[in-house]
Amino acid sequence: MISTEKFIQDCLLVRSQSPLVHNITNYVAMNFAANSLLAVGASPLMSFYAGEMEEIVGIASALTVNIGCLDENEMEGMRIAAATADRLHKPWVLDPVGAGASTARTQICKELIGFHPTIIRGNASEIACLAGVCVEKSRGVDSSMASDDVVEAAKALAKASGSIVSMSGATDYITDGERVETLRNGDPIMSKVTVMGCSATAVTGAFAAVDSDPFTAALNAMALWGVAGEKAAAVSAGGTGTFAVKFMDALSTSDAAADALLIRQ
Amino acid sequence: MISTEKFIQDCLLVRSQSPLVHNITNYVAMNFAANSLLAVGASPLMSFYAGEMEEIVGIASALTVNIGCLDENEMEGMRIAAATADRLHKPWVLDPVGAGASTARTQICKELIGFHPTIIRGNASEIACLAGVCVEKSRGVDSSMASDDVVEAAKALAKASGSIVSMSGATDYITDGERVETLRNGDPIMSKVTVMGCSATAVTGAFAAVDSDPFTAALNAMALWGVAGEKAAAVSAGGTGTFAVKFMDALSTSDAAADALLIRQ
Amino acid sequence: MISTEKFIQDCLLVRSQSPLVHNITNYVAMNFAANSLLAVGASPLMSFYAGEMEEIVGIASALTVNIGCLDENEMEGMRIAAATADRLHKPWVLDPVGAGASTARTQICKELIGFHPTIIRGNASEIACLAGVCVEKSRGVDSSMASDDVVEAAKALAKASGSIVSMSGATDYITDGERVETLRNGDPIMSKVTVMGCSATAVTGAFAAVDSDPFTAALNAMALWGVAGEKAAAVSAGGTGTFAVKFMDALSTSDAAADALLIRQ
Numbered sequence: 001m002i003s004t005e006k007f008i009q010d011c012l013l014v015r016s017q018s019p020l021v022h023n024i025t026n027y028v029a030m031n032f033a034a035n036s037l038l039a040v041g042a043s044p045l046m047s048f049y050a051g052e053m054e055e056i057v058g059i060a061s062a063l064t065v066n067i068g069c070l071d072e073n074e075m076e077g078m079r080i081a082a083a084t085a086d087r088l089h090k091p092w093v094l095d096p097v098g099a100g101a102s103t104a105r106t107q108i109c110k111e112l113i114g115f116h117p118t119i120i121r122g123n124a125s126e127i128a129c130l131a132g133v134c135v136e137k138s139r140g141v142d143s144s145m146a147s148d149d150v151v152e153a154a155k156a157l158a159k160a161s162g163s164i165v166s167m168s169g170a171t172d173y174i175t176d177g178e179r180v181e182t183l184r185n186g187d188p189i190m191s192k193v194t195v196m197g198c199s200a201t202a203v204t205g206a207f208a209a210v211d212s213d214p215f216t217a218a219l220n221a222m223a224l225w226g227v228a229g230e231k232a233a234a235v236s237a238g239g240t241g242t243f244a245v246k247f248m249d250a251l252s253t254s255d256a257a258a259d260a261l262l263i264r265q
Numbered sequence: 266m267i268s269t270e271k272f273i274q275d276c277l278l279v280r281s282q283s284p285l286v287h288n289i290t291n292y293v294a295m296n297f298a299a300n301s302l303l304a305v306g307a308s309p310l311m312s313f314y315a316g317e318m319e320e321i322v323g324i325a326s327a328l329t330v331n332i333g334c335l336d337e338n339e340m341e342g343m344r345i346a347a348a349t350a351d352r353l354h355k356p357w358v359l360d361p362v363g364a365g366a367s368t369a370r371t372q373i374c375k376e377l378i379g380f381h382p383t384i385i386r387g388n389a390s391e392i393a394c395l396a397g398v399c400v401e402k403s404r405g406v407d408s409s410m411a412s413d414d415v416v417e418a419a420k421a422l423a424k425a426s427g428s429i430v431s432m433s434g435a436t437d438y439i440t441d442g443e444r445v446e447t448l449r450n451g452d453p454i455m456s457k458v459t460v461m462g463c464s465a466t467a468v469t470g471a472f473a474a475v476d477s478d479p480f481t482a483a484l485n486a487m488a489l490w491g492v493a494g495e496k497a498a499a500v501s502a503g504g505t506g507t508f509a510v511k512f513m514d515a516l517s518t519s520d521a522a523a524d525a526l527l528i529r530q
Numbered sequence: 531m532i533s534t535e536k537f538i539q540d541c542l543l544v545r546s547q548s549p550l551v552h553n554i555t556n557y558v559a560m561n562f563a564a565n566s567l568l569a570v571g572a573s574p575l576m577s578f579y580a581g582e583m584e585e586i587v588g589i590a591s592a593l594t595v596n597i598g599c600l601d602e603n604e605m606e607g608m609r610i611a612a613a614t615a616d617r618l619h620k621p622w623v624l625d626p627v628g629a630g631a632s633t634a635r636t637q638i639c640k641e642l643i644g645f646h647p648t649i650i651r652g653n654a655s656e657i658a659c660l661a662g663v664c665v666e667k668s669r670g671v672d673s674s675m676a677s678d679d680v681v682e683a684a685k686a687l688a689k690a691s692g693s694i695v696s697m698s699g700a701t702d703y704i705t706d707g708e709r710v711e712t713l714r715n716g717d718p719i720m721s722k723v724t725v726m727g728c729s730a731t732a733v734t735g736a737f738a739a740v741d742s743d744p745f746t747a748a749l750n751a752m753a754l755w756g757v758a759g760e761k762a763a764a765v766s767a768g769g770t771g772t773f774a775v776k777f778m779d780a781l782s783t784s785d786a787a788a789d790a791l792l793i794r795q
Contacts, residue, residue: 049600252770
């Protein structure tokens, strides 16, 4: 079970420490991910320029790498950043967007996993693919599988990689290969707004920056994110434009103690 | 005249089939275009990486290519994607953003037209330029011409290219070179919010994915888009921030049968 | 003191002339900056493609260069654009995002300053770094210094570069090295929404396009921007999603004469 105390502690630490989180993310997500980080209290920096990767990782408290929009230059930045985080023992989060949708995506993910991501955060299709149980061609970047059907694969990926696996879906699953925690907050509208998953990855990076236990960091980040989504959905009447605005409002005005009461496992 | 029955059918097909639409679009538009596609019920994938273009076009139901932000790498991705769509007979939509504003823009458009776009969707200045009747230097990416003055050029472009031409403006014109349909929905505020045209292009891609007749696909997509704009403008009081949110709400909560009653030709 | 008459005049000129403003900006900011320009009445064009830089600068009334997301290709575009603006005596604004956060950022800024930016607009950490008084490693792209502590450095930078320096913060400072004007509008929430500074830079570009005096252009642009932020904050209840929407509403529905009464120096 999630610890209310640790959840509140992590939320408050992000606001008090305002960790610098370095993000290599896709062009679709950059603005929303940066705003998600500011909303929870962190300080975002978005850059994939190889010429500054080592320096930026060096001053950051955590790194997130999201492979959403591939590009030769960006992939080079990803490799240097991940290698630097690995070498400096800084927490880093891999978001394998669209793994399985193309050979290149699956390939760069496997390569990056070699740099020991602290946490791998993705949807069910992506996690299944990386676990080697991709039974059908992924439908682009949206999941074609339910997270409930991929729990064993998520555990296997965690064991094989040594990373915490954080899989979003109707139910979110966080596992280290042995333990499995679930989170049942959120709302179906979240799958109708782009880059919500990338926002989850960014927030996970902020929590990994302040919590040395990546399992609780991943769990608490997804709890905050899911509760914010649920609160926003309740006041959006199905409009995805309003939902996106209210989601950012919920993140930025979140009260950790009050939110803790809303977590459903 | 637009067929109410076919309009409703296309809208429902996009929601039921949720076609994967592959978009090569500019950095300004990526988020808004992806959200527009999700709002109408489609599944967006944004990528211009040459190393996965053939695979991604292969699994997508339609492609849109928007030349908004040029870049050598991105142009290479555009060429491969357009050539692949042409070879596989997949519907694809060209958005010639800023054609006429620079030699490079006009040039890449002409090159891409060689790959037989199913639909060319642009504003009056862009369409005029591609039809060879660009009488003045384009004012950047905003139109300096009224769509009413460019109808003959639009017809000529459709004939010469074999593409459906979908031209947005105070009045939208859709033509195959012979037939011309008009749409008079929308609101002037739509020209004060960036990438609205890119959203129209994305939505057109979704409709082309489910309707084998590109003329009706282009017409029905622009009808849905224009009605959504008009509904959003009615509740925005001139604020462009609110308009953008309400536009996405209108798209995501659209009711095809109710929207059909609002179409003005 | 700010001249109410000149403030109103500049605001109205941007709306009546709708100057084409060419922006090389980062991926996080592109959409928000373009919408900021449309909201104040200008016509934005976002491009960094080296192959069209000279042509685009040639047709634009002003240029803004924001180094937010570095990339070899983008830096090449920056150099050509800045050199062209310098040669053609077109007003251009440099936004040194994250100067001091990495060697590459500081380096490209110094290089671009060689092309005589009309206005340098940045936060306190960035201005201090460019003035050579960077005492600590910048905390990414967010300022770690208060603008009040950097006034002398801002003056020194203006003198050394020949540029107007426009420094944002709790108090904004605009200086030509001798004169110093202050603006005290705004709200702390503005530092919790990403790319607000990039929006200020874009708006400054629009004002520089219509006002041949860069000092008053910089001052009036920041006054409009700060008042809009203050008005938006008053109706956002701490929600950063709502704030961003209301900020764009405030810019797009601004009434120069009414706004002039709200300026606090």
